[in-house]
Amino acid sequence: MNPDVLIVGGGVMGCACAHRLASSGLRVTLLERALPGAESSAAAAGILGAQSEVSAAGPFLELCLASRQLFPDYVRELEAISGIAIGYESSGVLEVALDPAEGRLAVGRLQWMLDRGLRVEILDRAEALRLEPALAPTLVGASYYPDDHQVDPERLARALATAASRLGCTFMSGVQALGVLREGERVVGLETDRGRLSAGAVLIAGGAWSSRLQGLPPLRTTLKPVAGQIVQLESRPAFFRHIVYGFKGYIVPRRDGRILLGSTLEDRGFDKAVTCDGVHQITGMGMAMVPNLRHARLSQTWSGLRPASGDNLPLLGPSSLPGLFFATGHYRNGILLTPITATVIEALLRGDSPALEIGPFAP
Numbered sequence: 001m002n003p004d005v006l007i008v009g010g011g012v013m014g015c016a017c018a019h020r021l022a023s024s025g026l027r028v029t030l031l032e033r034a035l036p037g038a039e040s041s042a043a044a045a046g047i048l049g050a051q052s053e054v055s056a057a058g059p060f061l062e063l064c065l066a067s068r069q070l071f072p073d074y075v076r077e078l079e080a081i082s083g084i085a086i087g088y089e090s091s092g093v094l095e096v097a098l099d100p101a102e103g104r105l106a107v108g109r110l111q112w113m114l115d116r117g118l119r120v121e122i123l124d125r126a127e128a129l130r131l132e133p134a135l136a137p138t139l140v141g142a143s144y145y146p147d148d149h150q151v152d153p154e155r156l157a158r159a160l161a162t163a164a165s166r167l168g169c170t171f172m173s174g175v176q177a178l179g180v181l182r183e184g185e186r187v188v189g190l191e192t193d194r195g196r197l198s199a200g201a202v203l204i205a206g207g208a209w210s211s212r213l214q215g216l217p218p219l220r221t222t223l224k225p226v227a228g229q230i231v232q233l234e235s236r237p238a239f240f241r242h243i244v245y246g247f248k249g250y251i252v253p254r255r256d257g258r259i260l261l262g263s264t265l266e267d268r269g270f271d272k273a274v275t276c277d278g279v280h281q282i283t284g285m286g287m288a289m290v291p292n293l294r295h296a297r298l299s300q301t302w303s304g305l306r307p308a309s310g311d312n313l314p315l316l317g318p319s320s321l322p323g324l325f326f327a328t329g330h331y332r333n334g335i336l337l338t339p340i341t342a343t344v345i346e347a348l349l350r351g352d353s354p355a356l357e358i359g360p361f362a363p
Helices: 012-023 059-082 100-116 125-131 153-166 207-212 276-289 291-295 338-349
Strands: 005-008 028-032 093-097 121-124 141-145 170-173 177-183 186-192 195-198 201-204 223-234 243-245 250-253 258-262 297-309 315-318 324-328
Touching: 005 012, 005 186, 012 028, 012 153, 012 324, 012 338, 059 153, 059 338, 093 100, 093 125, 100 141, 121 125, 125 141, 153 170, 186 201, 201 338, 207 223, 207 297, 207 324, 223 276, 258 276, 276 291, 315 338, 324 338
Parallel strands: 005 028, 005 201, 028 170, 093 243, 201 324
Antiparallel strands: 093 141, 121 141, 177 186, 186 195, 223 258, 223 297, 243 250, 250 258, 315 324
8 A cells, every 4th residue: 555655854853753653644655765864853952942943033033933842842752752861951052152242242142032932041250160160251241042952863863863853764774765756747656766656746855855856846045065064082081061152153062971062054065074174174273262172082983964945944744746745854943844844735735724933945
């Protein structure tokens, strides 16, 4: 029997949608050319930065806020089904200004948050150092976002794949989707390197690789990979708790002593190389904000490919072709937007209207 939905892509977006669709009783088959969750999903830092990552009020902010609000219950649900601890931590984000120019930029970001009624605390140097003594003592000040939290993306990806599988989703790993199949103007399946697969609907959630599929309709905007390098350090015991966000990068401390520093923004196609220059930039940024990082042990480096759209908004919802849906182009906010994306896709595939306005994200 053909599935109700074929999903292209086994990252957090594909697996989250598979989990939610399977939980609502739909028959789901997911295609992944490699190992589910092994590409950009596992390479992310896991900041749930609805405030620290978003630059202005508007529909995208509302999408991010809605997703952030879902996370605590979402984590409990996934952990109960999968048995995998996701590493959700309510650590908060400190956005640090290292000089007066950065301080002025930080203050300029705050007004729309206050107008929206979002929690943010403006800290002077002394207040910032009381909250996080590991910060550089010469900083000018900081903005504290207590509601921006974190998860471990690799654990999240594992939990989503496990939960989807336990709810009946079929995984086809090592299968390359080549293009969409049409009957007239309706999409009815996929052409793959293993042959043709038919389904009631097709969901494209292949991240930066989505635009490589043949037979797609014209899209709202372009979609391309943007490489981001990350450096992982280790310090035991951990000597600071909050995520530290600056104008040149971020630092994410894990409870177990791992510390993630990132990240570069590199337009170099599908090249995922870690470079000497990238590592130099990232570690320099980190030590400028938290000087004692110079004593931490360098344990690992990696690079991932973020799916970036031309207008920096995700492609989310039905396409111009009946039967074809998109959940990709989330760029730097893919982990944050996982639960709301799955919720929206579930509503659409069941023929319901999403609770949130998604018009600005139409593919």
